Amino acid sequence: MDVSDNAILTAPLVAVAAGVDMFAESLEEQGVTVQKVDWRPPSEAVESVLRFLPFLDD
Secondary structure, X not given: OOOOOOHHHHOOOEEXXXXXXXXXXXXXXXXXXXXXXXXXXXXXXXXXXXXXXXXXXX
């Protein structure tokens, strides 16, 4: 794409929503085309976060 023209400004907006349904739904309500991707963090990342949950206070 030649960035010297305004094609990027006039092309239809398309968003990618990776695992955040509320984000995708909000965009769709505004007429934006959304490509939904079922993504989850790798299990080792989840395990490292779960180790800290007992330290969180409501």
